[in-house]
Amino acid sequence: MLYLLAKAALSGLVVAVVSEVARRSAGLGALIAALPIVTLLAVGWLWRDTGDAGRIADHLDATFWYVLPSLPMFLLVPRLLRGGWTLGTALGAGCVLTILLFALLLWLGPRFGLRL
Numbered sequence: 001m002l003y004l005l006a007k008a009a010l011s012g013l014v015v016a017v018v019s020e021v022a023r024r025s026a027g028l029g030a031l032i033a034a035l036p037i038v039t040l041l042a043v044g045w046l047w048r049d050t051g052d053a054g055r056i057a058d059h060l061d062a063t064f065w066y067v068l069p070s071l072p073m074f075l076l077v078p079r080l081l082r083g084g085w086t087l088g089t090a091l092g093a094g095c096v097l098t099i100l101l102f103a104l105l106l107w108l109g110p111r112f113g114l115r116l
Contacts, residue, residue, distance in 0.1 A: 011038065069098060073098045
């Protein structure tokens, strides 16, 4: 249980650092958020828990493919906010777009031999 709490605390610390840095500098906060810190933490935890290189390789492959459908959200939401949309509505629209693109990936992926 202590191990799980330590993982949660360290992972939560990353989010706290990003939000604090972004409060002072949007660009620097975005840079830190864009780094694959969470993925690297997850890989570290997964390695410690399983020691299975194949599982980590599969995780990293899938992460690459799942990142792609989330990227358009980072273009849509700022444009909607600048267009006068409320934060909740803009984020909701971004989430809907991402879900639709995830569904498209899951539908198209197997047709191209992609296993997720």
